[in-house]
Amino acid sequence: MKKVILFLCQGVEEYEASVFTDALGWTTTYGLEPIELVTVGLRSKVKCAWNFTIEPEFQLSEIDSNDFDALAIPGGMSRAGFYEDAYDERLLSLIRDFDSQDKLIASVCVGALPIAKSGVLNGRNGTTYHLSEKRQAQMKEMGVNIIQQPVVIDKNIITSRSPSAAMDVAFTVVEKLTSTANLNRIKEGMGFIEKTCV
Template sequence: MKKVILFLCQGLEEYEASVFTDALGWTTTYGLDPIELVTVGLRPKVKCAWNFTIEPQFQLSEIDINDFDALAIPGGMSRSGFYEDAYDERLLSLIRNFDSQGKIIASVCVGALPIAKSGVLNGRNGTTYHLSEKRQTQMREMGVNIIQKPVVIDKNIITSRSPSAAMDVAFTVVEKLTSTANLDRIKEGMGFIEKSCV
């Protein structure tokens, strides 16, 4: 079974994390090929952007990163402390490790910023929040070729430009880790593909 780290930074946007828990969760109940999702952070409790507090299953120091096949990074709000964790060297090192092995790294919105800061997107295509010139400029300064599309895939790295693209990112992770048939199956179960009752 494939395993994915959902990395929970302080100040993350709840919706951007929840799409991964739902899409990958559906693979374990309705899908053809289950994917295990594990929540990981740098602190025992994470205060989210909109005042939820969540507890990661594991601290980064408690897991063997070699057991995992992909990394998902939801974006968050700077006013809620997102970049305290997003720019932490422990996360940046994890990103570099995954990229060196060609493992999938997926982000939503400004979750692309730590990927860029790690250096692995230097000279490659990516995107981030499309309504923030500041964040797009930061990405460019870190060597990223900004593409103005909802989801941008450059080899093993998936970036996106806003919360609205979050589910598409989660679905892309499911498809890349398993198959199009598995993705279609869970999309059917979740109601994204209509199936008439007989």
């Protein structure tokens, strides 16, 4: 079974995290091939962007990254402390480790910033929040070729430009880790593909 780290930074945007829990969760109950999702953070409790507080299942120091096939990084809000964790060297090191093994790394919105800061997107294509010139400029300064599309895939790295692209990113993770058939099966179960009962 494929295993994915959902990395929860302080100030994470709840919706951007929830799409991964939902899409990958559906693979375990309705899909053709289950994917295990494990929530990981740098602190025992994470205060989210919109005042939820959540508890990651594991601290980063408690897991072996070799046990995982992909890393998902939702974005968050700077005013809620997102970059305290997003730019932490422990996360940046994890990103470099996954990239060195060509493992899948997926992000939503400003979740692309720690990927860029780690250096693995230097000279490669990516995107981030399209309504923030500051964030796009930061990505460029980190050597990223900004592509103005909702979702940008460069080899093993998926970036996206806003919360509206979050579910597409999660679906892409499902498809890349398993199959198009598995993705279509869960999309059917979730109502993204119409099927009528007879």
